[in-house]
Amino acid sequence: MLINPIGQWIKLGIRFPLMVLALVSLTMGCASAQTGESTVTVPQDGKWSDRMALSTIKRSPEAWAMRDYKLLGSPQWAYTYGLTLYSMQKAYERTGDDRYLQYGKVYVDQLIDDQGQIKNYHIWDFNIDDVNAGKLLFLLYEKYQDERYLTAMQTLRKQLDWQPRTRSGGLWHKRIYPWQMWLDGLYMGAAYWAQYAATFEDSDESFSDIAHQFKLIESKTRDLESGLLYHGWDESTLQTWADDETGLSEHFWSRAMGWYAMALVDTLDFFPEDHPDRQALIDILNRLVVALEKVQHESGLWYQVTDQGDRYGNYLEASGSSMFVYAMAKGVRMGYLPEKFQAVAERGFDGLIQELVDVEANGEIHLTQICGSAGLGNDPYRPGTFEYYVGEAIRVNDPHGTGPFILAALELDR
Template sequence: MKKFLFSVRLLIAGAMFSFCISVHAQTSTDNSALATTELMANSIMQRHPQAWAMREFKQLKEPEWGYPYSLVLYGFQKLYLKTGNEAYLAYAKTFVDQLIDADGKIKGYAITEFNIDSINPGKLLFLLHEKYQDKRYLTAMQTLRTQLQWQPRTTGGGFWHKNIYPWQMWLDGLYMGAPYYAQYAQQFNEPAKSFDDIAHQFLLIESKTRDAKTGLLYHAWDESHLQLWANKDTGLSPHFWSRSMGWYAMALVDTLDYFPAKHPKRKELIRLLNELAEALLTVQHPSHLWYQVTDQGDRYGNYLETSGSAMFAYAFAKGVNKKYLPQKYQQIATDIFNGIVQGHTEFDKQGQLHLKNTCGSAGLGNEPYRTGTFEYYVSEAIRTDDPHGLGPFILAGVEIAAFQ
C-alpha cells in the first residue's frame, strides 16, 4: 500500500508540473492533455480510495451498481490502456469485485426494473473478463444481455428508459444501453439483426427528437403523450439539455467501435454524428463550452456546464481519431478541453485538481416530479467533482492525447 501511494504521489507531482506549463502557455499539446488527465485521475483516487464513495453528496456506506461510477471508471480503463499504469485498472476492478459475488450476481441489481442505466456499468466487464478470465464477469455480462432481450419497447421498437418510465425514450438511454449491446453482439458473434436493432434505436429517437430548425435534439420523447412534461402534440420534452445530447454523441462514437464495417446502417450512424456536431457548433459559447440549457444562454440562471461540454469534446476527438468527423474537429475538441481546464478547474492546497460547474443530475417525471422546464434544469444542483463531468473529462483527455 505504501508503494502504491508513493507511486501515485510521484505521478501527481509530474503531472502537475506538465499541467502548470500547459495552463501558463494557454495551449494544450498531446502530452499536456494526457498529463492533465492523469492528474485528474490521480486526484480522484487520492480523494476517494474506494471508487464507490466518489459521489460525496450521497454519503454511501457501501458500493452501489450505477452508471455515474462506471462513467468515470470506463475512463480509468481507457487511461490504463493508454499508459499501462495498473493502478488505473485496479481502481476499476476493485469497484466491480465489490459488487459481483462468487456466482456472478450483481449486488442490488433487479432485472425486472428494466432500468437501462443498469446496463452501462457492464462495459467495465469486457476488459476484466479478457484479462482475468473470471467466469463471474461473464455471468454478469450475460445477465445484462438478458435484460436487453426483454427490455420493454415503444410500439416502434425503441427501448423504454426504465419500467417506471413507460413509453419513454431518453437520449441518455442510448449511451446507457447501445455501446454495451454492440460490444456484446460483436464479441459473441450475434447475428446481424442485433446490429439492425441497435441502429434502429439511434435512428428512431433521432427522428422523434430532432428539431427541424436547429438540428438539436430534445431531451426525451413520450410516445403516449401522457406525461405532464410531454408536448401534447409531439410527446417531446420542452428543452434541449446539453448533457443529453452529450450522451447521444458519446453513444454514437462508442457504438461504432463494434459496428460491422459493412453494415448498411453504419454510414447512417456516422451521418447522425456529423449532423449533430454541426448543429452544436451553432450554439457554442466563445469560451468553447455549452450552456446547461443549450440554446438559451441569454436567460437568467443558465450557466456554462462542464459535463455536456466534456462529452462533446470526447465525441469530437474520437470522431476525428476514427475518421468519422472532418479534421477541423481536432482543434475544436482541443479548444473545448482547454476551455474546461482554464475556466472550470482548480487546485486545492494538497495539489489535487478539481472539476467545477457540473450539473449533478437531471431527468423527467418521477417523484418529486421533474417538469423539464427551463427553471427545472437550471435549478438542479451544480457540483464540483461530480462523476458526470469527471468521466467525460478523462475520456476526452485520452482521445485528445491520441491526436497525431
C-alpha cells in the first residue's frame, strides 16, 4: 500500500502550496486517470462548475477511469461515479452543454447490457451504495426512452424492497454490515427511492418509509449537546467501533453529515407537499445546519473530524465542506432554511476557492485535501477512531469532492 505523503505532511503540521499538493498527488496516480488524448479546453474564467466539470473530462476522457479506478482494469458500477456524473447532469440541465450528458451516458452504456442488467452488480450483496448511480438513469430514460435504463432502475428499486432492516425498520448499509445504519446510506438509497416513487409510483407508503429512515437515524445519531450526528449506528452494539450502550460510532465525520444533508435537500425535491412527514425532514435539516454553523472554521471550511479542529493531525476537508455548501445553498433557495444560511454557504465556497482549489495556467483546476474514503468495520478493520479518520488517504480531484464541488458551484451560480 502506498503511503500518502500529503497526509503525512498534514499530520506533521507542514503546510505546502496547493500546486505542490496537486502535483504530488497527480504523480502518485491519485488524481483522475487520463486514458487517452483529450481535446477539451478549460476556460480560464467563467463558472466554477464548468471549470471543474471540463477539468474532470480533460483529465479522464473516459469517466470510468476517474481517480485510480483505472487500477480495476474495467468500468465498475459505483456510487462515486453516480455522484460526479449526476453533478454533470445538473450542469447539462443548467447550460445545455451536451458534453456533460454524453460523458455520463458513455459510462452508463458501458455497464448496462442489452437486457438492462447492470454489470458487476449483485442484488444479494444488498449494498445500498450501489443504488446511488441509478440516479443517472432518470434523465437518460426521459431523453432516450431506452428500456434498458428502466429495467436497471426497477432492479435497484427491487433491492430496496428486500434490503435487510434493523429491528426498528432502518435499512442496513450492506449485507456485510448487519444491523448497521450509516449517515452515508441516506444519500445512496433514500434520495433515489424518493425520485423513483415520485416518477413511477402513486402511493404515500414509500414516502412514509423514506421519512422513517431519516427520522430514525437522526434519533439514534444526534448528539444532544452539539447537535451533530455521529457517523454510524450499530443496533446490535456488537461492532468494536460501536459504543456498548448506544451502538454509536465514536466521532463526527464531516462527509457523513454531508451525505445526509445532501440527501435531505435532494429527497425533498420529490416529497409530496401534503405529506405529513415533509415538515419533519425540513426540521431535521434546520437542526443540522444550525449545529454545522457553530463549527465552521474561520476560513469557511469544515474539518475532517468536524468538532476537533484544534486536535493534532486534523485538517480542513474539501468533500464535506462542498456538501455542506450545496445543502445550505439549496436549502435557502428552496425555502427550507432561513436566508442567513446563504452567507454561511458563500463563506464555505469562498474557503474552497481560496484554500483548496489550485488553478493551472491552462485553466485546468484541481480540488485538494479530499478524504479518499472512510467507513466502519470490514477487513482490514476500520475502528472509527480519530486517528483512523485523519489517517485515511488524502487525495486531489477525488470524485467524492469534485462532484459536490460542482453541485455547490451550480447552486450558488458562482
